[in-house]
Amino acid sequence: MRLSGSIVWLVSDQPELAQMHIDKLEWSAPEGSFHLQHWWQIEARGELALYRGDIARAEEELAPLFAGFQASLLMRLQLVRIHYVWLRARMALAGGGADGPARATRAARKLAREGTKQARVYARLLRAGVHARQRRPDAALTALRRVIEVAEGPDLLLYANIARRREGELLGGRAGETAIAQADVFFEQEGAANPARLVAMFTPGFPDDSSQGAA
Numbered sequence: 001m002r003l004s005g006s007i008v009w010l011v012s013d014q015p016e017l018a019q020m021h022i023d024k025l026e027w028s029a030p031e032g033s034f035h036l037q038h039w040w041q042i043e044a045r046g047e048l049a050l051y052r053g054d055i056a057r058a059e060e061e062l063a064p065l066f067a068g069f070q071a072s073l074l075m076r077l078q079l080v081r082i083h084y085v086w087l088r089a090r091m092a093l094a095g096g097g098a099d100g101p102a103r104a105t106r107a108a109r110k111l112a113r114e115g116t117k118q119a120r121v122y123a124r125l126l127r128a129g130v131h132a133r134q135r136r137p138d139a140a141l142t143a144l145r146r147v148i149e150v151a152e153g154p155d156l157l158l159y160a161n162i163a164r165r166r167e168g169e170l171l172g173g174r175a176g177e178t179a180i181a182q183a184d185v186f187f188e189q190e191g192a193a194n195p196a197r198l199v200a201m202f203t204p205g206f207p208d209d210s211s212q213g214a215a
Helices: 007-011 015-024 036-052 055-070 078-094 100-113 117-133 137-150 157-171 173-189 195-202
Strands: none
Touching: 007 015, 007 036, 007 195, 015 036, 036 055, 036 078, 036 195, 055 078, 078 100, 078 117, 100 117, 117 137, 117 157, 137 157, 157 173, 157 195, 173 195
């Protein structure tokens, strides 16, 4: 599981330390310019908001950075653009607003057009969350199983197990317990202290997300 920066503290279920890390790394950029450090700030603060379920405040605080990012040359960097679109879509879906599913669906289409395997995985996870939000569990299961099929490689194994855990939650019963247990073996090996909360951060839209209302 290739994670760096403040998200390491989220893996260990220590959002307060993630916040301290973010605050410590605040920096002052030259006026009128936008840098990669701005993107790192957006990503770190956005992921923390998703983990805590504190979307509305984060959207308000990050609004100037969102606008700056979209007007910057960073939008031309495919990998950064992919992660930005995915982050904004998850925040939209997690926020609970009526337009969340529509925004996430548009983002999924954008990601699918990027043409990379990682972007396609992100798109399918978004679609699964949208289907779950719309109470279409069969469609959500189909999207999750497609993620599991294509993400069983070393670089994307995290997302395969996120999808497998969500699959188990939707299935319920013995089959669901088996899928969750299989995924949690991976999360335990990677040092994830609270797999349910971590999975909720990456895949909002599902019922009983443990990130909702979390401190």
